[in-house]
Amino acid sequence: MLKQRILAAALALASAGAAFGADPKPEVIHWWTSSSEAAAVRTIADAYRAAGGAWTDTAIAGADQARAVAINRIVGGNAPMAAQFNTTKQFTDLVEQGMLNNVDDVALREGWDKFLPEPVLNVIRVKGHYYAVPVNIHMQAWIWYSKAAFQKAGIAKEPASVEELFAALDKLKAAGLIALAHGGQPWQENILFLSMLAHMGGTDLYLKVLRERDPAAINSEAFRRVLLNFKRLQSYVDAGAPGRNWNDATALVISGKAGIQVMGDWAKGEFGAARQSAGKEYGCIPGFGPRSPYLIQGDAFVFPKTGNAQQIKYQKLLASVIVAPRTQIAFNKLKGSIPIRGDVDASGMDPCAKAGMAIMKDRTRHVGIGEVYLTPDQNGAMQDVLTSFWNTKMPAEKAQKLIAAALRNEQ
Template sequence: MRKFNTIAFGAILATTALPAFATDLEVTHWWTSGAEAAAIGVIADGFQKSGNTWVDGAIAGAGGVARPLITSRITGGDPMGATQFTHSSAMRELIEAGFMRDVTEIAETQGWKDQIFPQSLLDSCTFEGKLYCVPSNIHSQQWLWLNNAVFTDNGLSVPQNWDEFVAAAPTLREKGIIPLAQGQQSWQKQLMFNVLMVSIGGPELFEKVYSGRDADYAAGPDVAKVFTAAAQARDLMEGSNVQAWNEAARLVIDGRAGGQIMGDWIQGEFNQSGMKAGEDFSCLPGLGVNEYITAAGDAFYFPKVDDAEIIAAQDVLAGVIVSPETQVAFTKAKGALPVRRDVELQDPTPCMEKGMEILKSGHIVESINTMVSPDTVGRVTDLMVEFFADPGFTPEAAQAEFAEIIATAD
């Protein structure tokens, strides 16, 4: 009798578009640090409320470790229910090979086209007119973070843009302070260079080089300015002998370095050490020059499965991720920006507000990861690793090699 009741109850629920029975859905992701784990917990809770069971598939280590694991499980015929993946073209081959589920239908019934903002989040995972991902949050990289006290204590005003920052650097050097902190890991070198491309070179230059793949332009005088700035940055970074980005952030927080170019996720580090945005530290989007940011971020993808229950659970999860309630709590925990325009952030910091304004004004550039293949990103990274490590590597020589990479980019 009880069983019958459950079924009947389930049938009623089913008509209200909720799954009748709890389905186990395994979700893989590589969000394991404190703030990240809290953020994924928000999605998990939202999903559990729907009556399904969230099976956490956290993979320790960063994307470099997790991506091969995730792809090999999908291609090897043991797909998870859903997986977090960076919002990039890295997934394209899996989609082309037919391993991933097309979520266009969910997007249409839930009206994502009107809600998700900026549109580019959906565009970059649309292939042949079909949508394959659920964007979860936005991260941007084009920020210069400054420790205000380092400047004011040394009789300087806090720089408002890159040029002022470069001008202030010699004074900091004299006091034994590293002007610009930077970790030695290769991705940070790539990030730095491409931030300079967007901020010093401007959004048109950035897109012309990576999207247009104009090698002559990449060898020309406009891009030369970016390389000059990169050479300046190289001088400013001398002495910053740390590996990880958060160790570099520590140098800034401790006042041993003046500033750092890093993505908006660095805010968590400042917040944890009790520093306040605007008072103790400043953030300059677009290095205070070209206030454009990349609106790329993380997204969830669904492998194609046959099991109807899992498909239903995937639908539910997709809805949970983009729902306004999840977006507010999730982005707050992760220190990211939401993927919808219609949500209000809970006590946002001045830096997050700046980011929201830039997003709303549409000053957005595409991310390098969606414009060129991981292989090309890797080649640019190798070049930048070498360039930033060797003061004898002239900007001219580096630019010539860069133009060669662009000529053969794919």
């Protein structure tokens, strides 16, 4: 397990008298390597340098790979100044092992508690201390659709319910199009599942299953229907779906070969790169009515432990620059996400971002993605069940029992 690996490495370093670098360079590890991501992260680096910071860029393709490098560097005594993680429990073990600096004074001075959503605060704030600075809010359950494909299939208006979504998928399939653009990878199937849980079960069932891990809710008829509709989505994907990357699935929607994709709002970068505009060539649906929760996820930077005064100064400056309104607008317009604060001027944002920011004003719709409430082990175990359920003839009742067992693991 990650916690055991970190503890073992930390003890080994301590016994060897290892210390964090005496004069480390201000290095930032992140995984934003696509053209749109690189442009977005440059807005942070430029604002940070303009404020007096120093930034040595280390971009590593792939979130898992970048996190692994960051963790290995931290426990190996060669920590960067800052490292990207998601706003989930991914860095909890590092906090527990005392390997991160907090930025309490920045958070308190700038009033993070006043504008950060509770699911974000509950991740970055551990035992009263702030160990990460959130960069953005992504929502992974957006429904993207091609206006050209809808027109070809005779769909006059966008779906406003789960029933209307399936009706649209039926029409797309009948028109000879790929109804649902999908990449058959476990994390993408997890997105489809969470989307169906959110849209069908609302905030109540969603939180009972993921946050409370309530066996009665998991074994309920309502949750069984969620699983059945999740599996029903498989009948609308094409034979080329297994192993397909998410952006390749988005390209099918962009070209009009596919009608619908369920994916996070990072997909907007692909539409933008193809010079397509929301409301013109494509549409975006954040949910079906006021009961649909907004599934909050995003990115954050953590600050590895160091006693170097200059490095600590850089860390605190970066934390302050990232949450500044001007940086938030500049970064998120390019990234496809929305700002982590609602007190910024949204007039220059695209229609999808404006819709997301409007929903975020309703705190009752704020919920985290599964990884906000689950340990990496729990989330991995549940994802294994979902992938097996998606790819086999496993009965929904068996999937319910396996998910209940997977989420019984101690945190």
